[in-house]
Amino acid sequence: MAHDTTHAKHAGAKKRIWQVFIILSILTIVEVVLGILKPDFLVHNDLVSLSLLNWIFIVLTIVKAYYIVWAFMHMEHEAASLRRVVVWTGVFLISYLIAILLIEGTYVQEIYTEGYITWDF
Amino acid sequence: MEATTVAKTGTEGQAWGGGEEKPLKASYGKLMMWFFITSDALTFSGFLAAYGFSRFKFIEEWPIADEVFNHFPFLHGVDAPMYYVALMTFILIFSSVTMVLAVDAGHEMKKDKVVTYMALTILGGIIFLGSQAWEWKNFIQGEYGAVETRSGKIIQFVDADGDRIALGEFATASPKDRTQHLEKNGIWYKAEDSFNPLALEDVKRGFEANETLRVRTMQITDEGEKEILTREESLLKLNTTGVGVIEGANLSQNEYGAPLFGGFFFFITGFHGFHVLSGVLILIIVFFNVLVGTYEKRGSYEMVEKVGLYWHFVDLVWVFVFTFFYLV
Numbered sequence: 001m002a003h004d005t006t007h008a009k010h011a012g013a014k015k016r017i018w019q020v021f022i023i024l025s026i027l028t029i030v031e032v033v034l035g036i037l038k039p040d041f042l043v044h045n046d047l048v049s050l051s052l053l054n055w056i057f058i059v060l061t062i063v064k065a066y067y068i069v070w071a072f073m074h075m076e077h078e079a080a081s082l083r084r085v086v087v088w089t090g091v092f093l094i095s096y097l098i099a100i101l102l103i104e105g106t107y108v109q110e111i112y113t114e115g116y117i118t119w120d121f
Numbered sequence: 122m123e124a125t126t127v128a129k130t131g132t133e134g135q136a137w138g139g140g141e142e143k144p145l146k147a148s149y150g151k152l153m154m155w156f157f158i159t160s161d162a163l164t165f166s167g168f169l170a171a172y173g174f175s176r177f178k179f180i181e182e183w184p185i186a187d188e189v190f191n192h193f194p195f196l197h198g199v200d201a202p203m204y205y206v207a208l209m210t211f212i213l214i215f216s217s218v219t220m221v222l223a224v225d226a227g228h229e230m231k232k233d234k235v236v237t238y239m240a241l242t243i244l245g246g247i248i249f250l251g252s253q254a255w256e257w258k259n260f261i262q263g264e265y266g267a268v269e270t271r272s273g274k275i276i277q278f279v280d281a282d283g284d285r286i287a288l289g290e291f292a293t294a295s296p297k298d299r300t301q302h303l304e305k306n307g308i309w310y311k312a313e314d315s316f317n318p319l320a321l322e323d324v325k326r327g328f329e330a331n332e333t334l335r336v337r338t339m340q341i342t343d344e345g346e347k348e349i350l351t352r353e354e355s356l357l358k359l360n361t362t363g364v365g366v367i368e369g370a371n372l373s374q375n376e377y378g379a380p381l382f383g384g385f386f387f388f389i390t391g392f393h394g395f396h397v398l399s400g401v402l403i404l405i406i407v408f409f410n411v412l413v414g415t416y417e418k419r420g421s422y423e424m425v426e427k428v429g430l431y432w433h434f435v436d437l438v439w440v441f442v443f444t445f446f447y448l449v
Binding site: 024071093097 | 173
């Protein structure tokens with residue numbers, strides 16, 4: 001490999017780091033601003049039993065996670081097989097965990113508030 | 122796929138060298154770090170999903186994060202929801218940036234730059250840990266205090282405008298006869314409970330004397346705010362159901378609401394803080410190895426890359442904790 005190309009590649013890597021930093025900062029600022037303002041139409045409109053605001057927070061968080069893993073942890077330069085091993089394992093197991101626990105949590109809440117026992121006396 | 126991974130780690134030919142054909146085209150150390158990170162990510166997901174479970178169970182009475190985490194250094198008494206955690210998030214993201222710059226400098230074999238960036242990363246980690254300690258201090262100390270009811274719920278107090286009011290502002294402690302628990306006059310292996318000079322009777326008396334005060338329950342209304350009772354209901358609630366005064370938080374009760382809320386706060390942010398602490402320690406070890414030239418001699422800074430992976434993971438976890446604990 002010629003010396004020049006190595007140099008250019010490293011300059012590119014640095015640029016990428018700062019780009020990702022700016023993206024992460026902007027996303028965080030957007031989250032904080034939304035969290036403080038809490039716009040009414042986002043809070044009071046639900047999509048699949050979660051308010052739009054919370055969906056926005058969750059989607060932005062996943063976008064941030066993508067940038068951290070892909071750019072900072074260099075996942076984009078790893079073999080596709082390694083990427084799949086790490087990402088799909090997480091995606092499947094975590095979705096399962098979340099689905100089970102949130103469905104059960106909602107069920108328990110129903111029993112808790114609508115059952116025949118008073119919890120607040 | 123071009124390989125930016127540095128192949129040589131000084132373990133070639135040994136049992137853990139990984140051989141010629143590297144599985145998943147990654148070195149042994151990096152592969153194991155990725156596997157560790159995957160399993161650790163599942164642990165944290167378990168915690169956060171359990172938090173979600175409890176939150177959904179107590180969906181109508183969970184504490185509102187903005188009201189609990191609203192402190193900022195040097196701004197005493199100013200309501201500053203989330204600014205502080207946002208600052209902590211920035212500190213951690215920035216330390217992630219310096220970490221990835223250190224890794225990048227390692228690829229170029231520039232020892233001095235690796236040293237500088239790693240030092241900055243360690244500094245960021247220490248600042249983050251200090252911030253978390255301050256956050257814990259505020260949480261444990263509490264601000265307004267509350268009364269626990271006989272069913273284990275929390276009632277808080279508001280003034281005429283519906284703003285929170287601290288117990289100390291309307292109740293004064295009355296003198297009480299009290300025998301101190303000493304080793305010689307009690308059970309020697311039991312320590313004395315922490316003593317709160319403000320008793321339930323003092324709070325009741327102060328509450329009755331101030332006509333404008335009212336009780337705020339844990340129940341969340343349709344407007345997303347805590348329910349405030351009328352004066353009559355407030356008096357009834359306090360006098361018939363109050364069993365004790367709570368100020369601050371510990372593992373079994375807290376003044377913010379459901380006891381589980383305190384438990385999850387201590388456990389999730391504590392477990393993350395422990396990760397940051399161990400990350401800082403590993404960074405320091407690697408930092409000294411860089412200083413004495415271990416990796417320069419080895420011809421590869423892959424160790425910096427591996428600790429970098431861990432450090433970014435810690436940042437990644439914080440991004441999720443930030444969302445689910447403070448925002449949602």
